[in-house]
Amino acid sequence: MAVLVLADRSGATVSQPTRSAVAAASQIDGDVHVLVLGGAEAAQAAAKLAGVTKVIQADGPAYEHGLAEPAAALLVALAPNYSHLLAPGSAMGKNIMPRVAALLDVQIITDIAAVEGADTFRRFIYAGNALATVKTADAKKVLTVRAASFDPAPAEGGSAAVEAAPSAEDPAVSSFVGAEIAQSERPELTAARVVVSGGRAMGSAENFHLLEGIADKLGAAIGASRAAVDAGYAPNDHQVGQTGKIVAPELYIAVGISGAIQHLAGMKDSKVIVAINKDEEAPIFQVADYGLVGDLFKILPELEQELG
Amino acid sequence: MKLLVPVKRVVDYNVKVRVKADGTGVETANVKMSMNPFDEIAVEEAVRLKEKGTVTEIVAVTIGPAQAQEQLRTALAMGADRAILVEAEGAEPLGVAKVLKALVEREQPQLVILGKQAIDDDMNATGQMLAALLGWSQGTYASKVELSADGAKVTREVDGGLETVQLKLPAIVTTDLRLNEPRYASLPNIMKARKKPLETLKAADLGVDLTPRLTVVKVEEPPKRQAGVKVGSVSELVSKLKTEAKVI
Numbered sequence: 001m002a003v004l005v006l007a008d009r010s011g012a013t014v015s016q017p018t019r020s021a022v023a024a025a026s027q028i029d030g031d032v033h034v035l036v037l038g039g040a041e042a043a044q045a046a047a048k049l050a051g052v053t054k055v056i057q058a059d060g061p062a063y064e065h066g067l068a069e070p071a072a073a074l075l076v077a078l079a080p081n082y083s084h085l086l087a088p089g090s091a092m093g094k095n096i097m098p099r100v101a102a103l104l105d106v107q108i109i110t111d112i113a114a115v116e117g118a119d120t121f122r123r124f125i126y127a128g129n130a131l132a133t134v135k136t137a138d139a140k141k142v143l144t145v146r147a148a149s150f151d152p153a154p155a156e157g158g159s160a161a162v163e164a165a166p167s168a169e170d171p172a173v174s175s176f177v178g179a180e181i182a183q184s185e186r187p188e189l190t191a192a193r194v195v196v197s198g199g200r201a202m203g204s205a206e207n208f209h210l211l212e213g214i215a216d217k218l219g220a221a222i223g224a225s226r227a228a229v230d231a232g233y234a235p236n237d238h239q240v241g242q243t244g245k246i247v248a249p250e251l252y253i254a255v256g257i258s259g260a261i262q263h264l265a266g267m268k269d270s271k272v273i274v275a276i277n278k279d280e281e282a283p284i285f286q287v288a289d290y291g292l293v294g295d296l297f298k299i300l301p302e303l304e305q306e307l308g
Numbered sequence: 309m310k311l312l313v314p315v316k317r318v319v320d321y322n323v324k325v326r327v328k329a330d331g332t333g334v335e336t337a338n339v340k341m342s343m344n345p346f347d348e349i350a351v352e353e354a355v356r357l358k359e360k361g362t363v364t365e366i367v368a369v370t371i372g373p374a375q376a377q378e379q380l381r382t383a384l385a386m387g388a389d390r391a392i393l394v395e396a397e398g399a400e401p402l403g404v405a406k407v408l409k410a411l412v413e414r415e416q417p418q419l420v421i422l423g424k425q426a427i428d429d430d431m432n433a434t435g436q437m438l439a440a441l442l443g444w445s446q447g448t449y450a451s452k453v454e455l456s457a458d459g460a461k462v463t464r465e466v467d468g469g470l471e472t473v474q475l476k477l478p479a480i481v482t483t484d485l486r487l488n489e490p491r492y493a494s495l496p497n498i499m500k501a502r503k504k505p506l507e508t509l510k511a512a513d514l515g516v517d518l519t520p521r522l523t524v525v526k527v528e529e530p531p532k533r534q535a536g537v538k539v540g541s542v543s544e545l546v547s548k549l550k551t552e553a554k555v556i
Contacts, residue, residue, distance in 0.1 A: 097436075108437075130527050131527070136521055181470075288536055306542050
């Protein structure tokens with residue numbers, strides 16, 4: 001039986017975490033379908049993903065903003081054709097998929113980090129301090145995917161047909177009012193090759209801008225620890241950690257971050273970790289490949305210059 | 309308007325959990341337990357809505373062991389009016405949502421506010437599942453909640469920024485970090501909370517089947533990263549990143 005992946009749109013294409021979800025789906029079954037809510041261009045992009053055999057596109061005002069109630073109703077309408085329903089563990093996937101699971105009387109398994117079989121998956125618990133292998137007794141499986149654990153499916157290579165979604169009932173219990181999405185030239189945090197993150201030691205929202213020069217030179221996304229978000233130095237969507245985003249870039253530079261367990265949960269799969277901190281006992285050094293002890297306000301300008 | 313606030317007893321966020329040697333789970337004996345931090349935010353939001361006058365009664369509920377009374381007393385000390393404990397061990401989010409649905413049908417609240425995720429299983433599912441079972445609207449990851457007689461305007465934390473949705477009541481709201489900063493209960497309020505009503509039920513009393521759907525095959529320590537080297541200068545760092553790690 002085929003598996004269905006709910007896509008997260010990213011402008012005219014699908015997000016990188018969606019491609020990771022497609023990669024996870026391909027490990028379960030060779031017949032992978034993708035559901036795109038709104039966005040004809042994104043549906044065309046999904047059709048080109050390697051491993052995708054069919055794209056279903058849902059048009060209509062109820063789907064344009066990814067509201068959970070109509071999206072879940074549509075997924076439930078499609079569910080009889082699929083053994084597994086997946087979505088990336090993005091804000092959208094996490095919002096919609098548990099609703100789908102409950103409507104199907106299924107216990108969802110969120111943020112899977114590995115596929116061990118059609119009914120067995122691995123996921124982190126306790127802020128990444130333990131790795132659980134769980135097996136589900138539910139006939140149908142509903143999953144979200146931890147993008148950092150799966151290499152994204154290539155954006156080219158497929159040539160799937162795009163078809164229109166069947167109509168499903170819109171519960172019409174909520175409506176979209178508006179969004180404030182930061183316009184940034186920088187790569188998306190969960191898709192960036194390099195991430196530069198600041199912690200509480202940055203000291204203020206103004207000082208946080210010191211990271212920008214370095215991020216510009218490295219083509220990096222900017223992240224933040226929960227402490228920095230709590231202190232109001234950085235917006236919440238920059239948060240890396242258990243309760244924020246999980247990233248696994250080639251290079252992660254932690255500046256003035258002590259390395260609380262819940263922060264490590266969001267970045268310890270990075271390929272290379274650099275820590276800059278004035279406290280040489282900071283736990284972040286225990287996971288860092290390269291540590292530099294010193295005053296970040298001296299180091300950051302120097303680093304920016306050194307990167308030329 | 310009546311409000312229901314579900315809370316969960318979890319291992320305190322400051323505790324470094326250890327995986328049990330036999331691989332069946334993590335060590336929870338003799339470990340400090342607390343209210344899930346996101347649920348504290350939910351209790352605080354409920355109390356603030358009551359202080360504004362839109363809410364008349366707050367019922368705190370939990371599904372857990374008998375000791376979860378402690379977390380209900382905390383909620384009562386923060387300002388909840390009464391509490392219900394449904395005794396059950398190890399319920400999964402779907403089972404918890406079914407118990408909550410039964411309580412909602414009994415209590416008839418217009419709004420349920422709960423944490424977006426519990427910091428033990430990190431599942432992030434109960435609120436959405438409850439909304440599904442009730443057929444209610446959902447406003448997850450809330451950073452702002454504006455309640456009126458017929459609706460709730462919820463600002464949500466989403467990838468890249470914020471989104472605002474208008475929910476018809478009754479509705480489910482799940483809390484994110486920036487919604488508020490929970491208060492500490494004062495000593496007089498802690499004393500008063502001891503006298504507030506706390507009812508104890510069993511899941512079977514509510515006619516809910518909590519048979520788990522998931523079997524934990526094993527729990528293990530995640531692969532550990534080895535600490536690397538300390539470098540002496542910025543230029544040494546940059547040179548190592550270029551020539552050794554080859555990432556820039």
